[in-house]
Amino acid sequence: MENRPLLEKKYLLIDLDGTLTDTADIALKPMKDGQVQTDVSQIQVFQGATEFLAEAKNLGFECIIVSDSHPRYVDPIVREHFSEYCTAVLSLADKPNTLKTLNFLQEQNIDISSSTCYVIGDSWLDIELGRGLQVPTVLTAFYEARNLEIRDGIGDYVKNTKSGSTYFAQNYSSLLDILKNPLQNLLCLEAKFMGTVSCIARKPRPDDVPQGRLTAHRILARQSQGECDKYHATAKYFEFGQVARTQELLFLIRDAVMTYLELVLETQSYLWDIFTYVPDKQTTQPANKMGELFDLIVNQIRQSRPALSCISVFEWNNGVDSSTRKQSTAEDRRRFIDNNINLLDGLDLKGKSIIILDDQYTTGATADTLLEKLRAKGAKNILFIALFQLINSVDSNRDCPKCLANGLNKLLQLKINRETGVKFYSCVPPKAQGDGCGYSDSGVLCPKCSQEGMNKYMKERTNSQTGNKFYSCPKPPYGDGCGYTENIE
Numbered sequence: 056m057e058n059r060p061l062l063e064k065k066y067l068l069i070d071l072d073g074t075l076t077d078t079a080d081i082a083l084k085p086m087k088d089g090q091v092q093t094d095v096s097q098i099q100v101f102q103g104a105t106e107f108l109a110e111a112k113n114l115g116f117e118c119i120i121v122s123d124s125h126p127r128y129v130d131p132i133v134r135e136h137f138s139e140y141c142t143a144v145l146s147l148a149d150k151p152n153t154l155k156t157l158n159f160l161q162e163q164n165i166d167i168s169s170s171t172c173y174v175i176g177d178s179w180l181d182i183e184l185g186r187g188l189q190v191p192t193v194l195t196a197f198y199e200a201r202n203l204e205i206r207d208g209i210g211d212y213v214k215n216t217k218s219g220s221t222y223f224a225q226n227y228s229s230l231l232d233i234l235k236n237p238l239q240n241l242l243c244l245e246a247k248f249m250g251t252v253s254c255i256a257r258k259p260r261p262d263d264v265p266q267g268r269l270t271a272h273r274i275l276a277r278q279s280q281g282e283c284d285k286y287h288a289t290a291k292y293f294e295f296g297q298v299a300r301t302q303e304l305l306f307l308i309r310d311a312v313m314t315y316l317e318l319v320l321e322t323q324s325y326l327w328d329i330f331t332y333v334p335d336k337q338t339t340q341p342a343n344k345m346g347e348l349f350d351l352i353v354n355q356i357r358q359s360r361p362a363l364s365c366i367s368v369f370e371w372n373n374g375v376d377s378s379t380r381k382q383s384t385a386e387d388r389r390r391f392i393d394n395n396i397n398l399l400d401g402l403d404l405k406g407k408s409i410i411i412l413d414d415q416y417t418t419g420a421t422a423d424t425l426l427e428k429l430r431a432k433g434a435k436n437i438l439f440i441a442l443f444q445l446i447n448s449v450d451s452n453r454d455c456p457k458c459l460a461n462g463l464n465k466l467l468q469l470k471i472n473r474e475t476g477v478k479f480y481s482c483v484p485p486k487a488q489g490d491g492c493g494y495s496d497s498g499v500l501c502p503k504c505s506q507e508g509m510n511k512y513m514k515e516r517t518n519s520q521t522g523n524k525f526y527s528c529p530k531p532p533y534g535d536g537c538g539y540t541e542n543i544e
C-alpha cells in the first residue's frame with residue numbers, strides 16, 4: 056500500500072496582453088493579429104511580471120499562457136520573456152472557447168477538475184473562460200488610466216466587473232496573496248459562507264465624487280447565472296428569499312455585513328451619520344425580508360457605534376403589487392422605484408452621510424434612484440451596499456442533445472431551481488426568455504451508462520408519494536437511458 060500523499064496539481068491559465076505585457080497600444084494590433092512580424096523589442100513586459108511567475112512556480116503552480124492573439128505574436132514573446140516559467144501556450148483566437156481550452160488541457164494530460172486552477176486576465180473574456188471551466192478567476196487591472204485599445208473590452212470597467220470574477224487584483228503582490236490565501240481573499244459574504252473572514256467588497260462601478268460628495272456602490276457576494284466557480288453565493292441568495300430561511304443564515308449574513316461596516320466606520324476619510332436599508336413591500340415574502348436582517352445588524356452595531364443613527368428612511372407606497380425584479384430594463388426599474396418608494400416625512404438629511412443596505416444589485420438602477428431622492432434632500436456622502444450582485448450568464452459547454460438530434464446547435468445553460476436550490480441544465484425555452492427547446496437534465500452522468508462507455512445525463516425526479524428526490528436515467532419511452540435510479544443524499 057502506498058501511503059505517500061499525492062502532490063496536488065496546481066495550474067494558472069494566464070492571459071498575456073494586459074496581464075503580463077503592457078500591450079494595449081492600438082499600434083500593436085497588426086502584430087497581435089499575426090499580419091506583420093512581431094518585433095519583440097517593442098513588447099514591454101509589466102514590471103514584476105517575471106518575478107510573479109517565478110514566485111507562482113515556487114508555490115507549485117504550472118503556468119499556461121492562454122492568449123487570443125496570433126501564435127506568430129504570442130510564441131516569440133513567450134520564448135523571449137517567459138519560457139522559464141511556462142509549460143504551455145494556447146492561442147485561443149475565439150476566447151472564451153471553453154471546449155477548445157478543455158481539449159487542449161486534455162492533450163497536455165491536465166485534469167483541472169481534480170486540481171487547483173485559476174484563470175487570470177484583464178477582461179471579461181478571461182473571466183467567462185474561467186467560469187465556463189468552473190474554476191476561480193482573477194480580474195486584473197494593471198493599467199494606469201489612459202487611452203486604451205477597446206478590443207476585448209479592456210478598460211470597460213462595468214462589463215468586466217459584471218462578468219463576475221471571483222477576485223480582483225490591481226498588482227502582482229495582491230495576485231500572489233490570492234494564490235496563497237484563496238479563502239481570505241473572497242468577497243466578504245462569500246468568505247463567511249466558506250467559514251472564514253474577509254472584509255473585501257467589490258465595486259460594481261468606480262466611485263464618484265462630484266463636488267466633494269462621495270457616491271459609492273459595494274457588493275458583498277455574487278449571485279451567478281450559468282456556470283461559475285464554487286464560491287458564488289447563488290444558493291444562499293435563494294435561501295435568503297425563502298419563507299423557511301434559517302436564523303443561522305441570517306446570523307452569517309449579519310456577521311459578514313458587520314465585518315464590512317466596521318471597516319467602513321473605522322476608515323476616517325468619511326464620517327457616517329445614518330445607517331438604513333431598502334425596506335420590504337407589504338407583499339414581500341418572506342415578510343420583513345430585509346427588515347429582520349437590518350434589526351439583527353442594528354442590535355449589534357448600536358453597542359459598538361452608539362453615535363450612528365440606525366433608522367428607516369424609505370417607505371413603499373401602499374398597494375404596490377409588482378416587484379423590482381419583474382421590471383426587465385434598468386430604465387423600468389428606475390421608474391418603478393422612483394414612483395413607488397418615498398422618503399419618510401420629517402427627516403433632516405441636510406449634510407448627512409448615509410449608508411444604505413439592500414439585498415440585490417443588478418445595474419445599480421435602484422441605488423441611483425434612491426441616491427437622487429436623498430441628494431434632493433441635501434444628503435452628502437452615500438454608500439450603497441448590496442448583499443448579492445447578479446452577474447452575467449455564462450453558457451455551459453454542453454450542446455442540447457435533443458436539439459442536436461434535430462441538427463441544431465444550442466448550448467445548455469446551468470440554472471438553479473429557486474425553491475430547492477438544486478442545479479440543472481436547461482435548453483432555455485421561450486417562456487424563460489430563451490430560444491431553446493425546454494430540454495433539461497441534472498448534469499450528473501449515469502454511472503451505469505458510463506461503465507458502458509456512454510455519456511447519459513440523468514434527470515432529477517421526485518417520488519410523488521414520499522417526496523424523496525432521486526436521479527433517473529429514463530428508459531424508453533421516457534428517454535434513451537438504461538433505467539438506472541439513485542437516491543439524492
Ligand SMILES: [Zn+2]
Binds near residue numbers: 455493
Ligand atoms: Zn434543445
Ligand SMILES: [Zn+2]
Binds near residue numbers: 503504505536
Ligand atoms: Zn443509464
